[in-house]
Amino acid sequence: MPLPLPDLDTRRFDDLVGEMRAMIPLLAPEWTNHNLSDPGITLLELLAWVSEANLYRANRIPARTIANFISLLLGESSIQSDDFRQAMSGVTTQDIERAAGQVSAEIDEVHVRYAEHENRVSVLIVLRAGAMQAADILLAAGMRLQGLWVSGPQLVAESLDGARQRALRFFNDPYRAITTADFEREAMLASAAVGRVSIASFPEAGTITVAVVPAASAIPDAALLRTVKQRLDDRKLVGTRIVVRPPRYTDITLKVLLVTRPNTLKSEVIDTVTAAITGFFNPLVGGRDRRGWPFGRPVSAYELYYLVESLAGVDHVEGLEINADPQAREVPIEDLPSLRSLTITPVN
Incomplete structure (x- = not known):
């Protein structure tokens, strides 16, 4: 008598039809006829029948076949190394516990302390009893050092459920660049x-x-x-x-003539306006939404008027010159603006 296989998906025909019907108001609210005579419901039942047949076939796949298929998808890696190793004393380390099969996916960096010596010093990091891939160790500076390696002498096979979840994570992670x-x-x-x-x-x-x-x-x-x-x-x-x-910058020179409000320090107002305009042109945190200046977006005099006049201590803007042109209302930008010069002058 063969051993019973676990069901990978327990949904049946009625479950699938009910699930698809429940999604109709959300995805197609104009579809209001859900009777069996409706051609759309007939198509849903056909899809449910095909899905139930596929689920039945999937539930009949033995675990060994799944394991072989996952092995083909994820592959295996091994490395040979010389066994001339000697433990060092006085090394302070901290244990890192990871489940089998998650080491290579989750551990990006491991930091250990080692004593400096006139001879070359090597560090051996041993991951006990866990499925892993041997890899070089990268220090924070990004330099690859000779003699640093990872080893797992007590390699233990990964569970089927763990391998299945790792395969799903692998394929769900976007990799190919298309759009x-x-x-x-x-x-x-x-x-x-x-x-x-x-x-x-x-x-x-x-x-x-x-x-x-x-x-x-x-x-x-x-x-x-x-x-x-x-x-x-x-x-x-x-x-x-x-x-x-690199981005192509368009140089911008700006002169602002403004009137300050009564009982305000002109120096503080100038500092406030300078910080606001400088931040407005910042390629990373500038623009109206503070998410960076949009590539190719022109510089508008009206936006600068609005920006300056909305600041505390500013009564109004008396004049504005962009690139030494007092009549300029919009300056085209190739990629991003670069504020080369900013002059702020109170006129009161």
């Missing part, structure tokens, strides 16, 4: 030094152009651009060309 949102997400994840990105979809046939704004400076260095491009190249579709470049 503009995909490229933006992957570019932001390339490095913590990336502050913002702008994606131009196919300015040329088959080309994705990515403008990168670093988090700590105005212009990204070559290393950051290479890091972003490498990540996108690994995730793009075949035939897509990736161009990663």
Whole structure:
């Protein structure tokens, strides 16, 4: 007598039909006829019948077949190393407990202390009794050091449920870059030094152009651009060309003539206006929504009038010059504005 197999999904025909009917008011509120004579209900019942048949077949799959399939999806890794190891005394460490199968997915960095010595010192981190993948250790500085490795001498097989959940997490994590949102997400994840990105979809046939704004400076260095491009190249579709470049800034000079309110210190008002305008042009936290200046959005004199006159201590703006033009009302921007000069003058 064969051993009974657990049901992966216990839903039956009536359960599936009831679940789909309950979703009709939410997804299609104009659909009001839910009788069996309605052709739409007939299609739902057909889908429920097909789904029930597929669930029955899925429930008949033995655990060994599932394990082999997951092994094909996730793969296995192993490493050979020399066994010339010697434990060091005086090393302070802290135990890290992880369930089998979650080590490689959850532990990104492990920090240990080791004593400096005139000879080369190696550190061995042993993960006891857990499914894991051997990997090099990266220090916080990002330098790969020779002689540092991870080992699991008492490797224990991962449970089937754990492997199944890990496979689901693996496939639910977005990886391939197809849409503009995909490229933006992957570019932001390339490095913590990336502050913002702008994606131009196919300015040329088959080309994705990515403008990168670093988090700590105005212009990204070559290393950051290479890091972003490498990540996108690994995730793009075949035939897509990736161009990663710095943002193109348009210089802006600004002169503001304003009238302060009575009983206010002009120096404090000038500081307030300076901070507000500088923040308004910030590529990371500027703009009207404080989420960064939108790429390609022109500079509007009317927005600057509104910004300055809404500040405490300002009665009104007497005059405004953008790029030495008192008649300018809108200045086109290629990517982002760069405030090169700001002069604020109270006229009262």
